[in-house]
Amino acid sequence: MAASSTLSRLNLVRRPSLTYALTTLRALKPRCRQQPRPQWAPLSSSSKSFSAHLSTPKSPNPSSPKAHPKIPGPDDDLLVLGIETSCDDTAAAVVRSSGEILSQVVSSQADLLARYGGVAPKMAEEAHLQVIDKVVQETLDRANVSETDLSAVAVTIGPGLSLCLRGNLSDISLFGVRKARKTAGSFNLPIIGVHHMEAHALVARLIERNLQFPFMALLISGGHNLLVLARDLGQYVQLGTTIDDAIGEAYDKTAKWLGLDMRRSGGPAIEELAHEGDAESIKFSIPMKQHKDCNFSYAGLKTQVRLAIESKHINAEIPISCASRHDRSSRADIAASFQRVAVLHLEERCERAIEWALNIEPSIKHLVVAGGVASNLYVRARLDQVVKKNNLQLVCPPPNLCTDNGVMVAWTGIEHLRMGRFDPPPPADEPEDLVYDLRPRWPLGEEYAEGRSEARSLRRARMHPSLTSIIQASLQQQR
Numbered sequence: 001m002a003a004s005s006t007l008s009r010l011n012l013v014r015r016p017s018l019t020y021a022l023t024t025l026r027a028l029k030p031r032c033r034q035q036p037r038p039q040w041a042p043l044s045s046s047s048k049s050f051s052a053h054l055s056t057p058k059s060p061n062p063s064s065p066k067a068h069p070k071i072p073g074p075d076d077d078l079l080v081l082g083i084e085t086s087c088d089d090t091a092a093a094v095v096r097s098s099g100e101i102l103s104q105v106v107s108s109q110a111d112l113l114a115r116y117g118g119v120a121p122k123m124a125e126e127a128h129l130q131v132i133d134k135v136v137q138e139t140l141d142r143a144n145v146s147e148t149d150l151s152a153v154a155v156t157i158g159p160g161l162s163l164c165l166r167g168n169l170s171d172i173s174l175f176g177v178r179k180a181r182k183t184a185g186s187f188n189l190p191i192i193g194v195h196h197m198e199a200h201a202l203v204a205r206l207i208e209r210n211l212q213f214p215f216m217a218l219l220i221s222g223g224h225n226l227l228v229l230a231r232d233l234g235q236y237v238q239l240g241t242t243i244d245d246a247i248g249e250a251y252d253k254t255a256k257w258l259g260l261d262m263r264r265s266g267g268p269a270i271e272e273l274a275h276e277g278d279a280e281s282i283k284f285s286i287p288m289k290q291h292k293d294c295n296f297s298y299a300g301l302k303t304q305v306r307l308a309i310e311s312k313h314i315n316a317e318i319p320i321s322c323a324s325r326h327d328r329s330s331r332a333d334i335a336a337s338f339q340r341v342a343v344l345h346l347e348e349r350c351e352r353a354i355e356w357a358l359n360i361e362p363s364i365k366h367l368v369v370a371g372g373v374a375s376n377l378y379v380r381a382r383l384d385q386v387v388k389k390n391n392l393q394l395v396c397p398p399p400n401l402c403t404d405n406g407v408m409v410a411w412t413g414i415e416h417l418r419m420g421r422f423d424p425p426p427p428a429d430e431p432e433d434l435v436y437d438l439r440p441r442w443p444l445g446e447e448y449a450e451g452r453s454e455a456r457s458l459r460r461a462r463m464h465p466s467l468t469s470i471i472q473a474s475l476q477q478q479r
């Protein structure tokens with residue numbers, strides 16, 4: 001903890017790039033066990049790198065290896081380790097480019113969640129620090145591979161945990177990034193910096209191999225609510241985002257105020273209790289009805305819920321397991337009514353977004369719904385109806401690939417590696433106290449101009465250029 005806050009203040013230290021590098025070199029050798037790995041090299045000055053647009057190391061490290069990284073061919077067998085520490089879970093996985101998941105390990109912070117009623121960033125930092133080495137080792141062991149079998153390491157570099165952003169704490173992706181760079185540096189592997197929300201969307205392509213670009217995605221998690229049009233890999237149009245809280249945050253707060261068991265986070269607890277309640281009993285109003293756009297807001301609904309809880313004299317100190325029958329039934333009514341309106345807001349925005357997206361890309365056939373909240377069966381069923389009405393198909397990854405996981409990071413790494421977007425191996429002797437190029441505020445795509453809303457009051461300060469703009473700029477440079 002102390003180390004990370006020091007890091008975020010030390011701007012003088014050189015920053016290694018965690019962006020992707022586009023190389024112009026050719027075919028990566030297929031990876032399989034016992035095969036000698038190709039050597040990787042720092043990019044030559046003629047290579048095109050995203051680093052040009054962002055911070056780079058001030059001087060190339062002399063200890064970097066000298067051979068050349070190569071772009072894999074479409075049929076090459078790639079094996080990628082993915083590491084994810086951008087939120088409360090510490091996760092890793094090994095995935096093959098065929099789509100085979102060799103192993104995945106998630107160390108969740110269930111006890112911390114229960115004790116603090118949500119993610120506590122400082123606690124999350126400590127927890128990541130304690131378990132990251134074990135999680136990665138167990139992932140490799142379960143996959144029955146060693147680091148030398150890997151083609152690359154992929155790691156989430158942003159955007160960060162919402163609480164960290166609000167609390168101005170350092171980004172906890174740092175723990176995964178340090179581990180990833182150390183592994184990649186020691187074993188001379190290329191490294192891919194992954195956008196957390198892109199990973200949520202792309203894992204759907206691992207599950208549904210027919211899912212081609214362009215497609216739409218609704219990404220719903222604890223810190224983000226995004227409606228995007230995925231035109232191509234690395235080319236996203238943001239149709240809508242949240243102007244305040246994300247839906248997962250509203251689920252978590254509602255669960256906490258209702259005295260629910262937070263060990264699996266608030267969402268599953270609300271989903272379960274809502275089955276017992278009457279969803280029409282409390283008439284919460286649907287957010288942003290007057291704004292005919294695709295943005296979201298959950299702060300107002302949270303306030304409505306809090307007022308309803310106060311008016312029914314529900315005491316969150318009394319766990320639901322100890323509540324009287326009448327009290328339990330009041331709590332269930334609130335859970336069900338909240339869930340109905342929270343999801344109606346999603347439905348309304350999706351309807352409009354589908355219309356917009358089909359105007360831009362009439363060939364769209366799929367809506368991907370992913371992120372932690374997408375593991376909710378009620379959410380899936382309601383959105384399935386919206387999608388069917390519009391002659392589209394819903395693609396939802398299985399629940400364990402909706403909540404944060406290493407598979408989505410490894411898979412996104414594979415997708416980018418295949419396109420030649422990676423950084424060369426970091427130096428094996430990279431000092432631990434470097435300041436890394438993390439991206440706590442990092443949009444996925446450019447905002448759809450016609451969808452810009454007056455209700456939007458997003459803080460834009462300290463935002464990174466979007467993933468899409470970085471990739472497009474790099475491609476233009478290459479031409």
Ligand code: KG4
Nearest residue numbers: 221222223248265267268372373376403404
């Ligand atoms: O994607 P995720 O695992 O982490 C972030 O990137 O934030 O999403 C976590 C969020 C939490 O707010 C959690 O309460 C919510 O997903 N969640 C659910 C369900 N399972 C997880 N929300 C509603 N219903 C669920 N079954």
Ligand code: ZN
Nearest residue numbers: 221371372404
């Ligand atoms: Zn997530």
